[in-house]
Amino acid sequence: MDKRLEKILPLVQKPARYTGGELNSVIKDKNSVAIRYAFCFPDSYEIGMSHLGIKILYSLINAREDAWCERVFAPWTDMEEQMRSNGIPLYALESGDPVKDFDLIGFTLQYELCYTNILNMLDLAGLPVRAADRKGLSPIVMAGGPCACNPEPVAEFFDLFLLGDGEEVMNEILDLYKAHKQRGSDKAAFLKAAAQLPGVYVPSFYDVTYREDGVVDAIIPAEGAPEKITKRVVRDLDSVFYPDSFVVPFIDVVFDRVTHEIFRGCIRGCRFCQACFLSRPIREKSPDTINEQCKVLCKNTGYDEISLCSLSSSDYSGIEELLSKLLDWTPGEKVNIALPSLRVDNFSDELLKKLTGVRKSGLTFAPEAGTQRMRDVINKNVTEEEIMETSRIAFAGGYSAVKLYFMLGLPTETPEDVQGIAYLAKKVVDTFYSMPEKPKGKGVNVSVSASNFVPKPFTPFQWEPQATVEELKEKQDLLLHTCPSKKINISFHDIHTSFLEGVFARGDRRLSRVIETAWKNGCVFDSWNDHFRFDTWMDSFASCGLDPVFYANRRRDYGETLPWDHLDFGVSKGYLEKENEKAKRAETTANCKIKCAGCGASKLNGGHCDV
């Protein structure tokens, strides 16, 4: 361990974030690998180590003999201060080597408010933050993840983006890079070749022009790069690579357990939900594969909890079979099963009985809106009766705490819709007290979490204006004043944070300057309330001559060229437009199991969809 590091670690909070050496972390001989890959997560260790994507790609790259993947997280501000004042550059946890010397630096873009952390990490590494200022073949700085579906606000910092599932394209990029490194080629030649790989977007090859009113006029490819870049899709989840071990952190991280993805995609088509449309078509993993992989992971990590994750776990066609298989061995091994993302409309008695074999915590459901009309607009497709029935089942099963997720600021929302949230929560409270078989000796606790709706690319609401900061404030106040019971706790998301998220979600390339300015003025860790500096952000927009309201609160025409129009995530723009029109008429669309709505995503999987 670096002597300078030894001296500063006793001075910072949670030094084990910065030491590496965790169980199952991979150590290789750096002289025997052709490619060194730094997997960077632009947030704290605790957040990054909870993320499944990093675990999959870390193991996938390290399964290659010719490559060594290491982990890098954003140092917390106390550590950053120590590193800067002691001249310690950003280093990778496994080897302790400076990130600057790696071949490839890959970031994952999980949320919009991590962008300043990316610049800060590049700068801590001693690298120029702008792609154009990094001239050599190494390091290539790339990114993937959900926000890569509209990477334009950070386009000027990255050399390339990977769209869609990373498992296959990652290996292709590594192969290509290795070939170019061995033949001594330059960055331009590598990027030109990379742009020909399906799913690889090289932003510098696209020229974006703007109309006088600030709207994108055209996106013109150069250097033979394709006009449309289509996301990558893993066809078969049973045969695709999955890790047989996870790095086990010493310190307590947010999700510290075996996480297993049971399927990709979502049949529901809720109109606000970007994850649904980005991850289609639906592909399921078989219960046998999941069960076997969970066993191996528990054995290799010593974890005592398995979380089955997906966008809507109860829609997984093999859910009861899977739970039976897992429950064959997990109680004996004292392993708990967590099943997040359950829906209120197909949450069955049987499912609950299986779950009561394991530890009880709270139950979380997401009605998303307080009135039937509003739920129809967003295509949530659950009824009040279903919500009450699910609450009854849960209370009868011994639960006494229920958490309900809602959104404020949805398109067409009226004051009645906002008040409807409070009334719905009250009905859940009343349901509890009306039950003779309610859990004895306990009161009920209904938590309402009301977030602010942010319109996202590749959703039917991508053309909609986000509710303004003032409107959202009024809605929060109204909900708070309507709340009729002390058994209901209401929590809100920060409005300014949501506003900024709205700007970057649908922003264009000109915002790179704003992000760089805000970072230079001290913005980092923007998703952490105690670090978020809204005024600095507003000053940065002003000094760059850009208006955030133009991005967040403006209605787009269907005919407008959107900053992400050259990226193809499978679901067609025509379908999204149709869904937007239906939303205006409060008309629902049935889920994919009932009837295929023709979203277009199955073309990416040879016309196949696991419904």
Next chain:
Amino acid sequence: MYDVRIRVSKRGRIKFVSHLDMFRTMQRAVRRAEIPLWYTEGFNPHPYISYLLALPLGVEGVAEPIDIRLVEPMPMEELLDRLNAVMPEGLRVESAAAPFHKPAEIAFARYDVTLDRADITPEELTEALTCGELTCEKSGKSGHKKIMKTVNVSEHIREYRLEDKGEQLLLTVVLPAGSTFNLNPIQLMEAVSGRLGRRIYPPLTVRTALLCEDLSEFI
């Protein structure tokens, strides 16, 4: 039920893993090793693992005692091998045997503190250790309230020896440890730093032994 006292060494960068995190680390290690551990009964069963004395953050240990409870007997050699096969870097089970002393019999601990001569001279250190009024701030309780107390460290240094190793100094010191009163070498060095008016950071601090009231080895 069979009680076993294992002795674990904690060396290298894992010294920055806190006591609380070590507890979880050991829990997972015994699960991976598939040791027939006794689980607590009740709503949320967990394996019985008891750390006898916390090791301060940043301090290494050569034989830290941890008591575990088995449901069936197991050859000690096999226990050692199975655990060491799944331990993270820096942790090693050095020995395993039936406990002899009771945990409450721990009274002192011996530490080897390595100091850079560039940071502190032997004369400065000797002066500080013998001045009789070396003090540090220690968190304590007054009723239910947490308060900071000033402790006269000098009264609690049971034994010390200073060896000149050229570039480095080796301070061997015996300090009170256990459930009634604890003073660790980090607090001692804070007190020395306070007296000298500059921060002294020892590059290496190792707990080498736990001792009973009569300074005999705790086993």
